[in-house]
Amino acid sequence: DAKTTQPTSMDCAEGRAANLPCNHSTISGNEYVYWYRQIHSQGPQYIIHGLKNNETNEMASLIITEDRKSSTLILPHATLRDTAVYYCIVRVDPAAGNKLTFGGGTRVLVKP
Amino acid sequence: NAGVTQTPKFRVLKTGQSMTLLCAQDMNHEYMYWYRQDPGMGLRLIHYSVGEGTTAKGEVPDGYNVSRLKKQNFLLGLESAAPSQTSVYFCATADASYEQYFGPGTRLTVT
Numbered sequence: 001d002a003k004t005t006q007p008t009s010m011d012c013a014e015g016r017a018a019n020l021p022c023n024h025s026t027i028s029g030n031e032y033v034y035w036y037r038q039i040h041s042q043g044p045q046y047i048i049h050g051l052k053n054n055e056t057n058e059m060a061s062l063i064i065t066e067d068r069k070s071s072t073l074i075l076p077h078a079t080l081r082d083t084a085v086y087y088c089i090v091r092v093d094p095a096a097g098n099k100l101t102f103g104g105g106t107r108v109l110v111k112p
Numbered sequence: 113n114a115g116v117t118q119t120p121k122f123r124v125l126k127t128g129q130s131m132t133l134l135c136a137q138d139m140n141h142e143y144m145y146w147y148r149q150d151p152g153m154g155l156r157l158i159h160y161s162v163g164e165g166t167t168a169k170g171e172v173p174d175g176y177n178v179s180r181l182k183k184q185n186f187l188l189g190l191e192s193a194a195p196s197q198t199s200v201y202f203c204a205t206a207d208a209s210y211e212q213y214f215g216p217g218t219r220l221t222v223t
Contacts, residue, residue, distance in 0.1 A: 097143065099170070
């Protein structure tokens, strides 16, 4: 699976959009981009995933560049409850054992 | 539905003691996983199972054993606990789709 690079931490203002970047320059054509988040002390939670088209659900939007070497997770109106560690994961689908490999993630602090 | 539950929530062991962590799910998922998370780090996969009666090693399997005798349960065993196994342990389940569902975690301290 391709390796990802994310900023260690970032702050954003409550009510504003939070844009979380992820670099995956070695991604292969059959690898998907996944985002999970982990709110303090809890188990990770799935957010969204995509292959090459932009995706949107009730939680977030995922923008993948045309060359697929990077992506951005957008939380449209950040709330204090969005404070968490966000993990960008690249994986082949279907993956052997449906496994995920977590990196260090981005620690996002939403401030009032 | 309870989803994914883990037992116990907290445990303190002395070096050399053994214990078993239980993960139970009521979602009828085929895949189950055990991860550990050390402070400030991402999750690392210990062992996983793709179905009842099967297990496979993950990234950091040494010092742990697992069993999946029933589809709904995945057990993680520590035969002789070491301080390096102090961590938070998360269980997760998945079906054939893209999403893993995580339990609340077990905080284990080995002194």
